[in-house]
Amino acid sequence: MLKVFNTLSGKKEEFKPIEPGKVKMYVCGITVYDYCHIGHARAMISFDVITRFLRHIGYDLTYVRNITDVDDKIIKRADENGETPAQLTARMIDAMHEDEVALGNKLPDIEPRATEFMQQIIDMIQVLVDKGFAYQGETGDVYYRASKFAEYGKLNNRKLEEMLAGARIEVEASKEHPADFVLWKPAKAGEVAWESSWGKGRPGWHIECSAMSTHCLGAHFDIHGGGPDLKFPHHENEIAQSEAATGEQYVNYWMHCGAVRVNNEKMSKSLGNFFTIREVLEKFNPEVVRYLMVSSQYRSSIDYSDASLKDAKTALERLYTALRGQEVASEFTPSEFTQRFKEAMCDDFNTPVALSIMFELVRDLNKARAEGSAEAPLLAAELKTLAEVLGLLYQDPEYFMQNSTIAEGLSAEEIEGYIAERAAARKAKDFARSDEIRDLLLEQGITLLDSREGTTWTRN
Structure with a gap:
C-alpha cells in the first residue's frame, strides 16, 4: 500500500488514483530568467524520484x-541584457534542461509554457469574471475575489485573516480586499503583451498554472507538487481560482518537498551562500549532488555544504566500489531486499531507509565477491535495479571512482x-621509484589500488 503525505490534510494517506492504474501529476516548474x-x-x-517509483510499481x-x-523578472532581466524576453527564456530553458540531464533526471512528459497557453489563460479569467469571482479594478488590472471563495486557506489550514497577518500582500487602491490577487495586468509601453477584453496585457503568475494544469490533465487530477515556498500564496490561489472556474475539486494530493539550507542558513544572494547547479557541478560529480538530495526524505530540509557533499561522495563510492570490476547478471529473482526497498518507498517515498537497505545488499554482495560465489552477479543486478529507481549508479564504476570530484590537477592520461x-x-x-610515484600521486589527491587484475585509482 502506497502512502503519501498530503499537505491538504496534513497527514499520510493511502494513495488512490482517480483512475485505477493511472496517475496524473503536475509540478510547478521554473521561472526562466x-x-x-x-x-x-x-x-x-x-x-523525478517520485515519478520513477510510481512507474516502477506499475x-x-x-x-x-x-x-x-513571461514574468516581470524575465522582462527586467532581458532589458538589462539587451535581448528580448524570448531570447532570454530560450537560453535559460536550454540551460535548465542541460542541468537536469546532468543530474540524472528524466524530463517531464509534457512541459507547457505560459506563452503557448495564453488563450486558455484568458478563457479561464473570463469564466471567473462571468461567475463574479473576478473583477477589473480602476488601474485596469483584473483581480480575483479571494473572500468570495469560501474555502480559501484550506491548503494552509488557516483563515484568510490569519494568512494576511505578517504576509507580504500587495495593497493597491483598486483592490476590493487586500487578499485579492492579480489575474491580468495591463502592459506598459514596449512590453510583451496579448490582446484581451480587459486591454492589452499579460497574466498574473497564479492563473498560468491553473490554466495549464487543467488543460493538460483535466479539471480534477491526482497530484500537484512543488517547493515549500509555493504553499502560500501560489498554491492556495491556484486552488481558489481553479475550483471556482471548474466547479470541481482541483487536486487530490498536494506534495511539497523540503527546502535547501546552506551551512544551516537560508540560501540567499545577500548572504553570499547562493549557488547555481552549474557552480556546484564545477566541483563535484553530478551524481554526488543527486545522492545528497535523495539521502534525505523529500519533505525534509537539506543542509548543503562542502562537508555534506563529501559525505555523499564517500557513501556513493561505497556503492560503486561494490560494482567495480563485478559482472552484473542480465536477470535475477528479487530478494527480500527488493521487497523491503519497496516497502520503504511506499512509506511516502522514504529514500533514506531505501538507501540503508541498498547498503545492506552491498554488504552481502561484497561477501559473495570475496567468496567467489555465483550469487555476486545476481546481487549486483538487484543493486543496479534498485538504484535506478533513485536515479543512481548510472555511470561506469571505474569512471565514477576516477571522477567523483572534479579536480584541477592531473588528468586521467597523466595519471595512467x-x-x-x-x-x-x-x-x-x-x-624506491615505485614508492616515489605512489607518494607523488597521493599528494595530488590520487589513491592507487593494487590487485591481481592490475592497478586502479580514485580521486580523494
Whole structure:
C-alpha cells in the first residue's frame, strides 16, 4: 500500500488514483530568467524520484511540469541584457534542461509554457469574471475575489485573516480586499503583451498554472507538487481560482518537498551562500549532488555544504566500489531486499531507509565477491535495479571512482602514465621509484589500488 503525505490534510494517506492504474501529476516548474540553483535541484530530483517509483510499481503516469516564460523578472532581466524576453527564456530553458540531464533526471512528459497557453489563460479569467469571482479594478488590472471563495486557506489550514497577518500582500487602491490577487495586468509601453477584453496585457503568475494544469490533465487530477515556498500564496490561489472556474475539486494530493539550507542558513544572494547547479557541478560529480538530495526524505530540509557533499561522495563510492570490476547478471529473482526497498518507498517515498537497505545488499554482495560465489552477479543486478529507481549508479564504476570530484590537477592520461611508469619500476625491482610515484600521486589527491587484475585509482 502506497502512502503519501498530503499537505491538504496534513497527514499520510493511502494513495488512490482517480483512475485505477493511472496517475496524473503536475509540478510547478521554473521561472526562466536565470540559471537554476540548488533549491531548484531539490525539487527537480524529488519529483523525478517520485515519478520513477510510481512507474516502477506499475502506474501509467503522466508527468506535467510547466515553464513560466513571461514574468516581470524575465522582462527586467532581458532589458538589462539587451535581448528580448524570448531570447532570454530560450537560453535559460536550454540551460535548465542541460542541468537536469546532468543530474540524472528524466524530463517531464509534457512541459507547457505560459506563452503557448495564453488563450486558455484568458478563457479561464473570463469564466471567473462571468461567475463574479473576478473583477477589473480602476488601474485596469483584473483581480480575483479571494473572500468570495469560501474555502480559501484550506491548503494552509488557516483563515484568510490569519494568512494576511505578517504576509507580504500587495495593497493597491483598486483592490476590493487586500487578499485579492492579480489575474491580468495591463502592459506598459514596449512590453510583451496579448490582446484581451480587459486591454492589452499579460497574466498574473497564479492563473498560468491553473490554466495549464487543467488543460493538460483535466479539471480534477491526482497530484500537484512543488517547493515549500509555493504553499502560500501560489498554491492556495491556484486552488481558489481553479475550483471556482471548474466547479470541481482541483487536486487530490498536494506534495511539497523540503527546502535547501546552506551551512544551516537560508540560501540567499545577500548572504553570499547562493549557488547555481552549474557552480556546484564545477566541483563535484553530478551524481554526488543527486545522492545528497535523495539521502534525505523529500519533505525534509537539506543542509548543503562542502562537508555534506563529501559525505555523499564517500557513501556513493561505497556503492560503486561494490560494482567495480563485478559482472552484473542480465536477470535475477528479487530478494527480500527488493521487497523491503519497496516497502520503504511506499512509506511516502522514504529514500533514506531505501538507501540503508541498498547498503545492506552491498554488504552481502561484497561477501559473495570475496567468496567467489555465483550469487555476486545476481546481487549486483538487484543493486543496479534498485538504484535506478533513485536515479543512481548510472555511470561506469571505474569512471565514477576516477571522477567523483572534479579536480584541477592531473588528468586521467597523466595519471595512467604515472601508473605505467610505476609498473615498469616495480618490474625492474626499483621499489624506491615505485614508492616515489605512489607518494607523488597521493599528494595530488590520487589513491592507487593494487590487485591481481592490475592497478586502479580514485580521486580523494
